[in-house]
Amino acid sequence: KQEVTQIPAALSVPEGENLVLNCSFTDSAIYNLQWFRQDPGKGLTSLLLIQSSQREQTSGRLNASLDKSSGRSTLYIAASQPGDSATYLCSGTGTASKLTFGTGTRLQVTL
Amino acid sequence: ETGVTQSPTHLIKTRGQQVTLRCSSQSGHNTVSWYQQALGQGPQFIFQYYREEENGRGNFPPRFSGLQFPNYSSELNVNALELDDSALYLCASSLGTTDGYTFGSGTRLTVV
Numbered sequence: 001k002q003e004v005t006q007i008p009a010a011l012s013v014p015e016g017e018n019l020v021l022n023c024s025f026t027d028s029a030i031y032n033l034q035w036f037r038q039d040p041g042k043g044l045t046s047l048l049l050i051q052s053s054q055r056e057q058t059s060g061r062l063n064a065s066l067d068k069s070s071g072r073s074t075l076y077i078a079a080s081q082p083g084d085s086a087t088y089l090c091s092g093t094g095t096a097s098k099l100t101f102g103t104g105t106r107l108q109v110t111l
Numbered sequence: 112e113t114g115v116t117q118s119p120t121h122l123i124k125t126r127g128q129q130v131t132l133r134c135s136s137q138s139g140h141n142t143v144s145w146y147q148q149a150l151g152q153g154p155q156f157i158f159q160y161y162r163e164e165e166n167g168r169g170n171f172p173p174r175f176s177g178l179q180f181p182n183y184s185s186e187l188n189v190n191a192l193e194l195d196d197s198a199l200y201l202c203a204s205s206l207g208t209t210d211g212y213t214f215g216s217g218t219r220l221t222v223v
């Protein structure tokens with residue numbers, strides 16, 4: 001059974017800092033790794049998708065990497081802004097194609 | 112290209128009642144999944160449909176059921192509502208079972 005753990009659970013940083021969110025999973029047989037952002041009470045917004053043959057993806061100030069052998073993924077956010085404040089969720093797609101989520105990292109970027 | 116649309120956005124039901132939640136998939140997406148998200152938790156997989164057939168189910172009782180229609184829209188039905196069913200219900204669609212997912216804004220269900 002796939003289990004996903006995200007560290008830290010919460011993070012508060014001043015504006016402009018670079019930061020790293022961590023995600024680990026117990027079953028390395030994941031197919032895709034997808035990072036999402038969730039604002040309070042809202043749905044999930046896809047940030048980055050790393051497909052099975054890939055090791056990393058970049059979009060603007062965001063970079064995500066995937067190491068299946070160690071069961072880890074990281075999301076790097078450069079030059080953080082107050083608008084980045086949200087909960088960040090990572091999810092792995094297994095052979096059953098369902099997404100297994102961690103409990104998220106709640107990020108607050110302060111002025 | 113429209114995204115995933117869910118209705119209603121909010122709903123209050125009484126324990127024991129039945130509820131139907133609806134989802135319109137992103138255009139061209141033939142796979143739809145439903146998730147339940149309790150407060151402070153990550154989403155939990157309920158079930159998935161691919162071309163109108165259920166092709167995966169999470170650890171939810173049979174009173175949680177679903178349908179996918181020929182236009183790939185979908186419904187989630189929950190019978191005999193319990194207080195613990197109060198949650199945000201999320202629908203997600205995908206081009207295929209191994210592609211990325213697009214989520215809707217969710218339906219907030221409150222059972223009183």
